[in-house]
Amino acid sequence: MKPYFGIFRLRFINALQYRAAALAGIATQFAWGFMEIFAFAAFYRTDPGAFPMAFSETVSYIWLQQAFLALFMMWFWEGDIASSITSGSIAYEMVRPADLYVRWFCQASANRLARAALRCAPILLVAFLLPAPYRMSLPPSIGQFALFILSAALSLGVVVSFSMLIYISLFFTLSPSGVRLITAVLSDFLAGATIPLPFFPEPVRAVVELLPFASMQNMPLRVYTGNIAGADALRGLLLQIFWLMMLLLAGRLTMKKALNKVVVQGG
Amino acid sequence: MGLYIKYFAMHLKSQMQYKVSFCLTALGQFLVSFSAFLGIYFMFTHFNTVEGFTFQETLLCFAVVLMAFSLAEMLGRGFDLFPRMLGNGEFDRALVRPRNVIFQVLLSQMDFSRLGRVIQAALVFVYAIPNSGVLWTWDKVVTLILMVTCGSLVFFGLFLLYAAISFFTVEGLEFMNIFTDGGREFGRYPFSVYGENILRFLTYIIPLALFQIYPLLYLLGRVTSRLYMLLPLVSLLFLVPCVLLFRLGLRRYKSTGS
Numbered sequence: 001m002k003p004y005f006g007i008f009r010l011r012f013i014n015a016l017q018y019r020a021a022a023l024a025g026i027a028t029q030f031a032w033g034f035m036e037i038f039a040f041a042a043f044y045r046t047d048p049g050a051f052p053m054a055f056s057e058t059v060s061y062i063w064l065q066q067a068f069l070a071l072f073m074m075w076f077w078e079g080d081i082a083s084s085i086t087s088g089s090i091a092y093e094m095v096r097p098a099d100l101y102v103r104w105f106c107q108a109s110a111n112r113l114a115r116a117a118l119r120c121a122p123i124l125l126v127a128f129l130l131p132a133p134y135r136m137s138l139p140p141s142i143g144q145f146a147l148f149i150l151s152a153a154l155s156l157g158v159v160v161s162f163s164m165l166i167y168i169s170l171f172f173t174l175s176p177s178g179v180r181l182i183t184a185v186l187s188d189f190l191a192g193a194t195i196p197l198p199f200f201p202e203p204v205r206a207v208v209e210l211l212p213f214a215s216m217q218n219m220p221l222r223v224y225t226g227n228i229a230g231a232d233a234l235r236g237l238l239l240q241i242f243w244l245m246m247l248l249l250a251g252r253l254t255m256k257k258a259l260n261k262v263v264v265q266g267g
Numbered sequence: 268m269g270l271y272i273k274y275f276a277m278h279l280k281s282q283m284q285y286k287v288s289f290c291l292t293a294l295g296q297f298l299v300s301f302s303a304f305l306g307i308y309f310m311f312t313h314f315n316t317v318e319g320f321t322f323q324e325t326l327l328c329f330a331v332v333l334m335a336f337s338l339a340e341m342l343g344r345g346f347d348l349f350p351r352m353l354g355n356g357e358f359d360r361a362l363v364r365p366r367n368v369i370f371q372v373l374l375s376q377m378d379f380s381r382l383g384r385v386i387q388a389a390l391v392f393v394y395a396i397p398n399s400g401v402l403w404t405w406d407k408v409v410t411l412i413l414m415v416t417c418g419s420l421v422f423f424g425l426f427l428l429y430a431a432i433s434f435f436t437v438e439g440l441e442f443m444n445i446f447t448d449g450g451r452e453f454g455r456y457p458f459s460v461y462g463e464n465i466l467r468f469l470t471y472i473i474p475l476a477l478f479q480i481y482p483l484l485y486l487l488g489r490v491t492s493r494l495y496m497l498l499p500l501v502s503l504l505f506l507v508p509c510v511l512l513f514r515l516g517l518r519r520y521k522s523t524g525s
Contacts, residue, residue, distance in 0.1 A: 020438040031445045035453045035461060042318050042460035043310060050313045178291020182298055189302040201312040 296383030332454030335418030417499035434516025
């Protein structure tokens with residue numbers, strides 16, 4: 001366990017180095033969040049009755065999404081892992097006495113956590129202090145907040161284990177940019193990154209809510225706002241656990257298959 | 268101009284060498300904007316209008332902005348990668364050549380995988396142009412063409428601004444994304460939905476609204492003043508400070524010598 005923890009720490013320190021870039025990022029995300037909220041507010045003003053979530057829920061959803069962008073967005077890409085596969089430096093990784101899947105899993109989650117930790121505090125702080133309709137609200141209860149934390153952890157697991165599948169696919173194809181772009185776009189859209197799932201039309205939504213993508217940002221963000229509560233929230237968490245298990249299993253199996261037949265070219 | 272066409276052909280040829288990779292990336296680009304389109308479509312399954320604009324009218328906005336952005340991005344990719352060009356000393360080579368520097372930066376890169384987005388925008392146009400309820404007289408056609416071309420040039424100016432700022436700092440460039448990528452993303456709705464202040468900002472400071480909402484009102488026949496039709500031309504004034512800032516940066520540029 002200790003070496004994996006070490007990787008975690010190393011990545012964390014690494015990501016904390018670029019503070020000016022983080023500051024610009026925070027400002028950008030902040031402006032972005034505002035524009036999103038204004039767009040939803042325009043729809044809300046037009047016809048409040050047709051709005052499928054409470055407006056304050058949507059506002060909290062968007063601020064959380066901006067604050068934890070690095071945690072849940074599929075398009076964050078672990079360049080190190082990808083290049084170690086395409087460049088062949090994976091050979092070094094394979095002689096190290098640590099399980100490669102676990103190692104990469106730790107590396108990817110640590111990077112996401114570190115980035116999010118750096119960015120979330122200022123965004124959340126300001127979002128809590130904004131004037132009324134745009135202010136981020138607290139979760140409805142302590143219990144709901146606990147569920148949110150749990151769900152967020154599971155969600156991170158699902159996101160990372162899904163992206164592991166994409167990295168592993170690099171063993172089989174060497175055109176990473178296209179594959180990466182396509183999977184990232186699809187999964188982010190189906191996870192509710194463009195618009196939250198309640199805004200999907202009914203029949204589509206019923207299907208999408210069962211897919212592994214709904215176990216990504218959709219679940220924790222909606223649990224926080226209270227949009228999913230009680231028995232629904234518990235069922236959602238179980239679904240998240242189910243998808244996490246499946247993705248981990250699939251990742252393990254394909255990784256094993258890939259490593260068995262991997263040939264590293266030359267010195 | 269002849270030189271430009273030569274470079275154009277060269278970049279096109281080199282990117283066509285990896286056909287599968289090219290197609291996949293273009294497909295990815297297509298899907299990126301398709302997901303934005305789906306987002307709009309899904310929103311309008313719940314609502315009939317937003318601030319007085321219907322789905323088809325909104326799509327006109329979406330297509331204009333997407334087309335303008337994608338063309339600018341495809342051809343102006345060199346500005347996007349300009350910080351790298353400064354960093355690796357490639358730029359010094361441009362300085363010693365007897366051609367306009369901005370022109371050379373423009374030539375250094377082109378990214379044709381953005382065609383995926385252009386196709387998306389074209390498809391949306393095919394749907395929205397007959398269905399938006401606009402009576403397509405000649406002046407309306409001219410307006411639409413002005414919206415796309417001037418829009419493209421304004422985005423071009425934004426990319427140039429991005430490159431110009433990288434003369435002064437490499438930190439914090441991410442903030443420009445809110446105007447470039449943000450302009451594309453949020454331009455999918457008429458800019459008036461974001462409220463007075465945002466509209467004012469996008470009219471007088473970063474003139475994205477000048478080629479979007481105002482001429483759109485003219486297209487839809489909600490205003491009849493020809494002034495609204497010609498506002499996209501006014502937005503071109505934005506290019507002046509962009510070029511000036513680039514010149515200023517160029518004048519104080521010192522090579523790292525590497």
